[in-house]
Amino acid sequence: MTQNRRPPAPHPAERARTIAARGGRAALLPSDGTEDRVVPVLHHVHARGEATVLLPDGHPLVAAARGAEVTAMLEVADHAPVALREPVRGLLWITGWLRALEPREAREAAVEVAEHRPDPRLLDVGHGTSVLRLVPASLVVADAEGTSSLRPEHFAQADPDPFCAHEDHWLRHLELSHRDVVGLLSQHLPEELRGGHVRPLGLDRFGLRLRVEAADADHDVRISFSRPVRTAQELSVELRRLMGCPFLARRG
Structure with a gap:
């Protein structure tokens, strides 16, 4: 009997790293349901799976995450580069613990992000914008290849696709x-x-x-x-x- 063999495709961790590296639109979802989807001022997913998120100083989530860690999920969408009627071709969800960084940590985090993703919005850190750090507990990638759960260490061991920047x-x-x-x-x-x-x-x-x-x-x-x-x-x-x-x- 002939089997319908699936063609070779990137490993789920590689697909997740590629979506993260592309840096598409993101939304932050607190797990307690007290806030709607929050669109960050800026976000960056690091190679080890942690995410740096910028929010306005006055946002309620900043206050909640300053006193204690908050469980939250960061959703990163991978949009197709051409205009499609269904433009989202993949999603990455990072679930973990969110905390607001102290001023010194925030400045160091902004410098680290700038080394990978220079952006003028990073200059607002400490001047109306706060920095939060999401430490991952689990990750899920979903696209046309399927839906897969990942451990943070598997995400960290993978590399983005070599053509993702082009x-x-x-x-x-x-x-x-x-x-x-x-x-x-x-x-x-x-x-x-x-x-x-x-x-x-x-x-x-x-x-x-x-x-x-x-x-x-x-x-x-x-x-x-x-x-x-x-x-x-x-x-x-x-x-x-x-x-x-x-x-x-x-x-x-």
Whole structure:
């Protein structure tokens, strides 16, 4: 009997690290239900899974987290780089203990974040903006590959996808300037999806993902590379190969 083998894809910890590195929109959700979703002034997820969050000084959550640790969850959304009718392609949830940092710690945390993510909003720390630190107890990643729970140490041991810093630019370029390439790739879609609107959805070291916006629903398709790639040159070779004979797996 022939088994329907799933194509190679990044490990859940790698997908989680990639979403964190992309730094998409975030919301903070206190577990006690006393606050609605809180949109931080700025957030940054560190390699070890801890998150630094900036909130206005007067926010009730700052006062609550200054006297004692507060259980909370940080939700980070991974948005597609092209305009889709369902733009969120992945979510990362970090649940743990939130506390407000003292002034010296806050300044040190702002400097640490600036080394990875320079942002003028960090200059407001100590001048109307407070810094909170979320220490993770568990993490969950959810996307087209599935939903997986992670321990913080597994998150810390993984690396982001090597193309995550350039993915947005490449996919927008593919969408706007190379619809012919998208058309060639779409010839290898399942027959019932070929009438839909095909859009570039994602790129990682294991392959390319397409979103088919059909009349009934959206469908995500992974086109696998023949081997994992690490460089732009290897990626170029695999993309040319895929326009000839891709290996497909349908999702959704």
